[in-house]
Amino acid sequence: MKILVLNAGSSSHKSCLFDLTQSSAASLAPEPVWRAALDWTHAAGQVELTAQNQAGESIKEALPMTDKAEGLAAMLNTLVQGPTQVLGDLSEIAVVGHRVVHGGRDYMDSVRIDGQVKAAIRRLIPLAPAHNPANLQGIEAMEQILGNLPQVAVFDTAFHARMPEAASTYPGPYHWVEQGIRRYGFHGISHQYVAQRAAHLVGQDLAQLKILTCHLGNGCSLAAVKDGMGVDTTMGFTPLDGLMMGSRSGSVDPGILIHLIRQEGYSADQLDELLNKQSGLKGISGLSNDMRLVVEAMEQGHPQAKLAIDLFIHRLRREMGGLIASLGGLDVLVFTAGIGENSPLVWRRACAGFEFLGLQLNAEDLKRAKEDQDIAAPNSAVRVLVIHTQEEWAIAQACVTLLQPVA
Ligand code: AMP
Secondary structure, three states, X not given: OEEEEEEEOOOEEEEEEEEHHHOXXXXXXXXXXXXXXXXXXEEOOEEEEEEEEOOOOEEEEEEOOOOHHHHHHHHHHHHHOOOOOOOOOHHHEEEEEEEEOOOOOOOOOOEEXXXXXXXXXXXXXHHOOOOHHHHHHHHXXXXXXXXXXXXXXXXXXXXXXXXXXXXXXXXXXXHHHHHOOEOOOOOHHHHHHHHHHHHHHHOOOHHHOEEEEEEEOOOEEEEEEEOOEEEEEOOOOOOOOOOOOOOOOOOOOHHHHHHHHXXXXXXXXXXXXXXXXXXXXXXXXXXXXXXXXXXXXXXXXXXXXXXXXXXXXXXXXXXXXXXXXXXXXXXXXXXXXXXXXXXXXXXXXXXOOOHHHOOOEOOXXXXXXXXXXXXXXXXXXXXXXXXXXXXXXXXXXXXXXXXXXXX
């Protein structure tokens, strides 16, 4: 079975093809046989297309186009033509899986896309104005290019949709509940994948474990996973809530926003820019949203970089503590995404202070690794796992599940 996965954003498209006839161990993510991306920020009036296949052939070219559907058609063309060709014909694709950012309260699981699902994604645009329009456009472009092929929506909010009311409700006026102003949570595809993988790695049933998953990338969020379900998370109504991130502030006193509006005349767009693009590691360090560069500057004695890292860790540990309280204990702690998979400094500093839970990191020099790894000491009461997130593979797996005939 050949499964195309598409992550359609407003400024980029990323796609890959899995060939399940080639895959071996079901619990391990296979390598896609083809990957491609479109970068719409490359230059005015142009899109940069990159593609590579499993054989190591690749292309990179700037195409004179601004129409997203046209760009996607060019991208899919690299599956069937040129050096990166891996298919004889696009009709070999059995299903397309889409990452869709917002599924609202309606979607607690992945779903086969039909007119009703598209209408729901459209209806939810006000809740995810930067993402759902691009996701919908990607679905419609695939319909145009590939015809009447099964398509599946895998929602980033779905894993959190069964959170208890006390975790999902904001303590504003009650009519917020009816308006849909609630904690939705994001990164759900990643949190769900790493929680399942963690259960597999520790050899226990997911439903029996209390797991805290830390997705620390450019965007950062935590999820508390109990009885196999997401029971609490740090991102909220939008992906701006919770932890300090690359360029996002995370939670701040809402009174600050009222102050800025009243005293400095800030508009909604200015606040959006400030909180989403000019805050977090970038805002405090004054240097970059890239953790590697901020750590490097800290090591060279840059005081703002040091404050940015101290703050990142402080906020992280504080939210970890909150979610451990929601879980009522902790069996497994998972680090994933760019920072979570690669930063021994963050592992050490995030875990410091949780020794009272019986958590102990391995005394040996902790190093990033290509494989998923357990970095806890053998006698630690909490396993600490570093797991490479595989969102694309999780989307492909959802496609397989939904396409299976009902027994
Ligand atoms: P992601 O959004 O998952 O691609 O993660 C991006 C973040 O991961 C950026 O802040 C990078 O600086 C960070 N990152 C990537 N590699 C490393 C590394 N070796 N050490 C620390 N942070 C890293």
